[in-house]
Every structure is written in structure tokens, then in C-alpha cells.
Amino acid sequence: MTYRGPAEVMNRPRITHARRRPRRTPSWWRDAIGVLCWVTVLVVVALWVSGRGFQNLLSGPADLLTSLGRLSGLVAADLLLVQVFLMARVPMIERSYGQDELARRHRLVGFWSFNLLLLHIGLILVGYTLRDHNDLVHETWSVVTTYGGMLLATAATLALTLVVVTSVRAARRALRYESWHLLHLYAYLGVGLSIPHEIWTGADFTTSALARTYWWSVYGVALGAILLYRVALPLWRTLRHGLTVREVIPEAPGVVTVLLGGRGLHRMPVQAGQYFVFRFLDGPGWSRGNPYSLSASPAPDRLRVTAKTAGDGGSRLARVRPGTRVAVEGPYGRLTAERRVTERVAMFACGIGITPLRALLEELSYAPGDAVLVYRAHDAGDLVFREELEHLARVRGITVHYLLGPRIQRRKSWLPVGAEAWSDEDAVRRAVPELELYDVYVCGPDRWMDALCAAVLTAGLPAGQLHQERFSW
Numbered sequence: 001m002t003y004r005g006p007a008e009v010m011n012r013p014r015i016t017h018a019r020r021r022p023r024r025t026p027s028w029w030r031d032a033i034g035v036l037c038w039v040t041v042l043v044v045v046a047l048w049v050s051g052r053g054f055q056n057l058l059s060g061p062a063d064l065l066t067s068l069g070r071l072s073g074l075v076a077a078d079l080l081l082v083q084v085f086l087m088a089r090v091p092m093i094e095r096s097y098g099q100d101e102l103a104r105r106h107r108l109v110g111f112w113s114f115n116l117l118l119l120h121i122g123l124i125l126v127g128y129t130l131r132d133h134n135d136l137v138h139e140t141w142s143v144v145t146t147y148g149g150m151l152l153a154t155a156a157t158l159a160l161t162l163v164v165v166t167s168v169r170a171a172r173r174a175l176r177y178e179s180w181h182l183l184h185l186y187a188y189l190g191v192g193l194s195i196p197h198e199i200w201t202g203a204d205f206t207t208s209a210l211a212r213t214y215w216w217s218v219y220g221v222a223l224g225a226i227l228l229y230r231v232a233l234p235l236w237r238t239l240r241h242g243l244t245v246r247e248v249i250p251e252a253p254g255v256v257t258v259l260l261g262g263r264g265l266h267r268m269p270v271q272a273g274q275y276f277v278f279r280f281l282d283g284p285g286w287s288r289g290n291p292y293s294l295s296a297s298p299a300p301d302r303l304r305v306t307a308k309t310a311g312d313g314g315s316r317l318a319r320v321r322p323g324t325r326v327a328v329e330g331p332y333g334r335l336t337a338e339r340r341v342t343e344r345v346a347m348f349a350c351g352i353g354i355t356p357l358r359a360l361l362e363e364l365s366y367a368p369g370d371a372v373l374v375y376r377a378h379d380a381g382d383l384v385f386r387e388e389l390e391h392l393a394r395v396r397g398i399t400v401h402y403l404l405g406p407r408i409q410r411r412k413s414w415l416p417v418g419a420e421a422w423s424d425e426d427a428v429r430r431a432v433p434e435l436e437l438y439d440v441y442v443c444g445p446d447r448w449m450d451a452l453c454a455a456v457l458t459a460g461l462p463a464g465q466l467h468q469e470r471f472s473w
Contacts, residue, residue, distance in 0.1 A: 377404055
């Protein structure tokens with residue numbers, strides 16, 4: 001492990017200004033949101049009981065299966081709405097969980113909802129088959145073609161199936177982000193197409209005023225959250241701040257920085273470490289949004305993002321011209337100062353993961369000697385912001401370590417080949433003595449982050465002082 005002292009900074013644009021005080025997210029928000037989600041499920045079960053759901057379990061095989069089918073369908077619908085609400089970009093939820101954890105919970109709730117939906121379909125069809133003394137094929141055809149809203153419900157099921165299938169990890173890896181994101185929007189279509197079936201044939205809608213009030217309320221809340229936070233707020237911020245591209249700067253092979261100018265950005269609730277979804281309004285394909293982290297602490301009139309030029313979004317970023325208007329959605333992310341609990345900070349970055357950490361090093365408050373940066377890259381040519389980082393090291397007293405070389409193949413490790421003789425935990429201790437006195441921020445590829453996070457926790461870092469955010473989809 002080597003230390004490289006500060007060097008002179010190239011004459012290039014840099015964003016520097018006074019550091020902002022971090023906003024604090026009330027800790028009870030997270031618990032309140034979790035409790036609220038569970039309460040909705042309990043309300044659905046209570047409504048099923050009040051609609052003679054439990055009594056029907058004792059009325060024979062057909063009614064038992066039909067009643068359980070009703071329950072599974074109601075809970076599936078409720079979880080689907082919870083899933084939509086969790087990803088509606090509601091600021092209270094975003095700040096409490098962060099997008100990476102929300103994405104995991106969204107996926108987990110989604111799979112549970114879909115499995116319960118399949119259970120609902122199977123139980124209802126078998127229950128109706130027993131009730132009508134019919135065979136399953138003819139009963140299924142009769143239900144789909146004669147019951148109100150069932151053709152739309154079938155289309156909704158197909159749309160949701162498409163979303164679930166493309167959410168499986170192997171399928172996600174085979175798709176471009178833009179294609180996956182477009183297909184994922186079919187979840188909204190599935191929710192919308194399922195409503196007529198619930199209104200026209202759902203026992204709760206047709207027999208219980210209380211149930212109708214509940215379901216219309218939760219549908220209204222979910223729709224309102226989507227329209228407000230995914231449509232109206234991004235549109236308002238885009239028009240209010242008028243972001244445009246000022247300059248495009250090559251940083252390293254396959255990496256580009258874009259400087260954005262705008263109005264009144266000091267009024268935007270953004271912190272170093274966060275990211276936006278950007279849409280560059282420069283022609284066909286402008287509607288495809290891509291998430292990019294800020295690579296410098298936000299200034300009152302400028303933002304800066306840095307990203308790889310790989311993929312459709314990255315190549316578009318490299319080609320964008322000064323003067324191009326930009327639509328913006330965000331800010332998002334919890335890799336910020338507000339999660340910090342100690343006076344010292346240690347940053348571990350790999351590759352383009354240096355982007356949010358470089359912004360944090362600029363914005364966070366710490367005494368000289370109380371900050372460490374460990375930056376892992378394939379070779380010296382892949383180091384991004386090297387001159388800027390060394391400038392920060394000089395003026396703010398940051399200890400900088402560069403770890404160069406290809407990754408170790410023989411074991412799952414965060415270290416390069418040249419450090420094979422060290423264990424992952426020993427390397428952490430060498431880089432950051434007295435590790436337990438630091439807040440540790442981590443950003444990089446998923447496998448590298450997995451190995452690094454395991455190493456710092458094994459080395460003795462309290463879990464509450466480890467801060468990470470995954471940007472994989």
C-alpha cells in the first residue's frame with residue numbers, strides 16, 4: 001500500500017464554496033413507514049374477516065378455497081400498492097431508507113405480491129370448479145370470458161408477469177438498463193387494469209362500504225404520490241432551476257465530467273453524495289433518464305456529474321453539447337453527511353465509485369489528519385480526479401492511498417493482485433488505524449463492496465458507522 005503526496009492541480013474548472021450543514025432525518029420516520037405498511041395488511045385481513053371470510057372457511061371445500069383465494073388476492077393487491085408507494089420517490093421514504101434499500105424491499109414485496117396473486121388465481125379457479133361441478137379448463141374459460149373485468153384482469157396479470165420475469169437477476173443482467181426500466185413501467189399498467197375486476201366482481205367492493213372506502217383511499221394515495229413526486233415535482237424543479245450543460249470535460253479513458261449551470265440551486269435540497277436522474281433534451285431518446293452522482297459539492301449556480309461513457313446513457317453523456325437543456329429528477333440517496341456519527345471519516349472507492357466520495361471529501365467537516373481515502377483502480381491511468389484529490393489532500397490534510405492493479409482471482413477480495421499477501425482485514429487496519437473511531441463510506445462495484453464491507457466489519461467497525469449505497473438495478 002503506497003501513499004502519494006499532493007501534487008499541483010491542473011488549471012481546470014473546480015467547484016468550491018462553503019460547506020453546507022447536513023439535514024438530519026428523524027429516526028422515527030423509518031419505523032413509522034414500516035409500521036404503516038404492516039397496518040395496511042392487517043386492515044385488509046380485518047376487512048376479509050368482517051366480510052365473513054373466516055366463517056366461509058368452515059362451509060365446505062369450495063367456499064374454503066374461494067375464501068382463501070379472496071384473502072390472498074386482497075393481500076396481493078395491498079402489497080402491490082405498498083410496492084408502488086415505496087418507489088414513488090416520496091422524500092420521507094427516500095431519506096429514511098435510501099434507494100438501494102428501497103429497491104431491495106420493493107423487489108421482495110413485489111415477489112410476495114406476485115406469488116400471492118398466483119395463489120389467488122389458483123384457489124379461486126379450483127374453488128369455482130368445485131362449486132359449479134365443472135372441469136378446470138371450462139371453468140377458467142367461463143370466468144375469463146363472462147365475469148366483469150376479467151379480460152382486463154388477465155391482461156394485468158400478463159403485464160405483472162412480464163415485470164416479475166424481467167426482475168429476476170439473470171434477466172436483469174441480460175437487459176440494458178433503459179430497456180429494463182421501460183418494461184418495469186408495465187407494473188403501473190398492471191395496477192390500473194386490475195381495478196375494474198376488483199370493482200365489478202370483488203366481494204369487498206360490492207358488499208362493504210367500509211372496504212370500498214379503504215380501497216379507494218389507498219389507490220388514491222398511491223396515484224397521488226406517483227403524480228406528485230414522480231411527475232409534478234421533477235417538472236417543477238426542471239422549470240424552476242433551468243439546468244443547462246456548460247462544459248463537457250474528458251476525465252480519464254472512458255470517463256467524462258459534465259458541468260451544469262442553473263438558477264437558484266441553493267434552494268434545492270441537495271447534499272454531496274446524492275445523485276439525480278438526468279434527461280438531456282437534445283433529440284431522440286431524451287426521455288430515457290439515467291442516474292448520475294454529483295462529483296463535487298453542489299454550488300449555488302452549478303452542479304457537476306461524472307460517469308463512465310459505456311452504455312447508451314454514458315455514450316449520450318459524452319456526446320452532449322454545451323447549451324443543452326436538462327430535465328432533472330431528484331436529488332436522491334443517503335450517502336451523505338447526515339448519517340455520520342464520529343469526527344473522523346474514511347473513504348473506500350473503486351473505479352467510478354470515487355464520484356460521490358470526492359464530493360463528500362469536499363463538503364464534510366473534519367480536522368486535518370482525520371480523513372483517509374483509499375482509492376482502488378486497475379492502473380494509474382484509470383484514476384479519476386487524481387489532481388483534485390491530491391489538492392484536497394494538501395489543503396485539508398487527507399491521507400490518500402492508491403491501490404493499483406487487477407483484482408485478485410483466487411479469492412473474493414477488495415485488494416489488487418499486488419496485495420495478495422495481506423488478508424482483507426489486515427489491509428483495512430493498515431490503511432485506517434483505529435478503524436472503530438471512523439465513519440466509513442464505501443462506493444464501487446457490488447462484488448468489491450461486498451468484500452470491503454465484510455472486511456471492515458470483521459476488522460471491528462461498528463455496523464452503524466458503515467455507510468454504503470448500491471447503484472446497481
